[in-house]
Amino acid sequence: MTLAAFSFSYKSVPVELREQLAFTAEQLRQMYLNSLALGFSELVVVSTCNRVEWYGITCNTQQTMFDLYGFLSHTTGIDRHQLEDLGHLFTDQEAVDHLFRVSASLESMVLGEPQVLGQVKNAYAQASDIQNLRQLDKLFIRAFKAAKRVRNETAIAQNAVSVSFAAVELARKIFEKLDDKRCMLIGAGEMCELAAKHLHAHGVKQFVVANRTLERAERLATIFSGKACTLEQLEEHLSGCDIIISSTGAQEPVITKPMVRRALKKRGMQNPMFFIDIAVPRDVEESVNDITMAFRYDIDDLQEVVEENKRTRVHEKEKALLIIEQERNSYQQWLEVQDISPYIVALRQRMQQILEAELAHCCRGVDDAEQERMQRFGRRLMNKWLHSPSANIKRLVADEGGSGASHSIDTFKKLFDLEQI
Secondary structure, eight states, X not given: OEEEEEEEETTTSOHXXXXXXXXXXXXXXXXXXXXXXXXXXXXXXXXXXXXXXXXXXXXXXXXXXXXXXXXXXXXXXXXXXXXXXXXXXXXXXXXXXXXXXXXXXXXXXXXXXXXXXXHHHHHHHHHHHHSOOHHHHXXXXXXXHHXXXXXXXXXXXXXXXXXHHHHHHHXXXXXXXXXXXXEEEESOXXXXXXXXXXXXXXXXXXXEEEESSHHHHHHHHHHTTOEEEEXXXXXXXXXXXXXXXXXXXXXXXXXXXXHHHXXXXXXXXXXXXXXXXXXXXOSBOGGGGGSTTEEEEEHHHHXXXXXXXXXXXXXXXXXXXXHHHHHHHHHHHHHHHHHHHHHHHHHHHHHHHHHHHXXXXXXXXXXXXXXXXXXXXHHHHHXXXXXXXXXXXXXXXXXXXXXXXXXXXXXXXXXXXXXXX
């Protein structure tokens, strides 16, 4: 049996084709129920915005590839040859390594992004609800362990690599805590909304939305249970806000140095104000930085933070890869020990058969009590004799690994005449 992973990822497959390969929950359920028709005895499908991957156990990889590509072509309408050109196959150890890397977000478009582990866990849970994942169960549990170690033992996910999240990092450095802070959004576009979502996720609960048109301001304010106002009313609310995110299409600054001075005087000069200017042209006058307790960052400042964090993540990737290698080797050792287990079971069964035959011969004419004593003695003797070779072969296979483990298994089979098992 072979572990196979068929991958269609952002590295080679354009988004419009990945969208066609993204199956609904019901379609996945039907696929799991009919996985044998595709050549899989066990199957887990991992589907995210950046990849669609099939992880399965198969006894004929080439036939399964042929059947899977045919199924996908028929289901999606994508040309079969195009699928074959874009798909990537991993088998056995390569497949293990790939799954561990995917789960730890080392194969993500944004290195270290946290969502992918949850997506892999959800895919595994859905598959295991429908199938008995005897072999894939241990594989995915080990993948989750590897991902957890990467997250806990490296800083690969601790630094922002998006402008909107970099703004949150800066806010957390300026303020000890965010849950009592009030945020003003100037503009109602996507960038403002995304930054606000990050702030909200980190504790900010009070929002004011200022926009040229009140209707759009009200729409965004509703998302965060906040208040809405027009740009003309902006200064009325400014002094009550600690964090100001601005992203408008204005050609002139909407926040000026005099406005900030007045706001700080009104709120008390000991209370800082944090301005995140992600507009081009800029919305907040550069001279605002000259005011004590006013902290202004524009898109270039944030981009510098992002680039530095990206460099840090790349550096941390080397540590993460070492963890993946350790966990992969640990899994492979466990797998190789499982390879010897059927032969240990077979040896025990053979010895049990010999024991029963000899006892039947020796117990003729012996009373029941004596037969029972002889049987107990025989079982104890057999168990004690089998313990050392069973434990030693397991340890030897685990320690040697790879071709060495295979050689030891072959020797064990020959030694005890188990080659037909």
